[in-house]
Amino acid sequence: MKNSSYLTSVRTMTSVAAGLMMALSTHADGRLIATSGVTQVEGSAGGGLVPWALITGYSEENQTSVSAFHTLTDVQDFRMTVDGIGFSYGNRFELTAAQQRFELKGTAVDIRQEIYGAKYKISGDAIYSAMPQLAAGIQYKRLIDGEIADAVGAKDSDTGTDFYVSATKVHLAALGGYHLLWNATLRATKANQMGLLGYGGDDNNSYKLVPELSALVLLDEGLAVGAEYRYKPDNLSAFKEDRFADVFVAYFPNKNLNLTVAWADLGSIAGSEDQSGLYASMTGYFK
Numbered sequence: 001m002k003n004s005s006y007l008t009s010v011r012t013m014t015s016v017a018a019g020l021m022m023a024l025s026t027h028a029d030g031r032l033i034a035t036s037g038v039t040q041v042e043g044s045a046g047g048g049l050v051p052w053a054l055i056t057g058y059s060e061e062n063q064t065s066v067s068a069f070h071t072l073t074d075v076q077d078f079r080m081t082v083d084g085i086g087f088s089y090g091n092r093f094e095l096t097a098a099q100q101r102f103e104l105k106g107t108a109v110d111i112r113q114e115i116y117g118a119k120y121k122i123s124g125d126a127i128y129s130a131m132p133q134l135a136a137g138i139q140y141k142r143l144i145d146g147e148i149a150d151a152v153g154a155k156d157s158d159t160g161t162d163f164y165v166s167a168t169k170v171h172l173a174a175l176g177g178y179h180l181l182w183n184a185t186l187r188a189t190k191a192n193q194m195g196l197l198g199y200g201g202d203d204n205n206s207y208k209l210v211p212e213l214s215a216l217v218l219l220d221e222g223l224a225v226g227a228e229y230r231y232k233p234d235n236l237s238a239f240k241e242d243r244f245a246d247v248f249v250a251y252f253p254n255k256n257l258n259l260t261v262a263w264a265d266l267g268s269i270a271g272s273e274d275q276s277g278l279y280a281s282m283t284g285y286f287k
Helices: 002-016 147-152
Strands: 064-075 078-089 093-104 110-123 133-143 159-175 178-189 208-220 223-230 244-254 257-269 272-286
Touching (some): 064 257
Antiparallel strands (some): 064 078, 064 272, 078 093, 093 110, 110 133, 133 159, 223 244, 244 257
């Protein structure tokens, strides 16, 4: 029943469309459509894997916005679902909360992690300023099920905190007449597999600075294709930890909905090699 329900959800989202970016046509009221970004797997506005400098929702000066999202990721040996909410004020500040549920297929292994995030736009605008939009963020992570993290040698199986800075820039008509977006994020983290296997390990228990990169092209109003690459620390002697990567398609039919699908390559996870598969996400926005 769980697999059937999952596949039904994926087929529904896939048939409607997918992923991220900016339909750079003005809406009658305020911010351009898709300037909210999509929702990444830790709850922040950005791509599917990488937080961007964009602020979630469509709030403008003295306005608030609320978002809610659901994400499904299915690879050979694992399945992860993520649910969460976001709040923004004045296109300047965002607060997010998400819960990840990570399942080992065919077993009773079920790992849950809560992530509470905050992001502040420091300067610039992704479209209208010469310099990129810059933002700083924090993600506080609480591992609810820490027994496996203890077993594999994590130094902390309870809580961890990631810090990051992001730069996002849109170049209009820069690629054969199509709009191009790029993002670069630098994250300071101890998290093993984003924190699902705890924080720090026997090989390393110090913060590491790791880059995360995204780029996309806007093909049509509300429709974009792109790719992401996320480096990660390798703290545990028990398991090699690989980078994450994806290619995605994103669709914004209006300012109330985003649909994203991607093919995700997650590398080796807890000793299981070549984990890749479908990622699908839906975000609703309320202003």
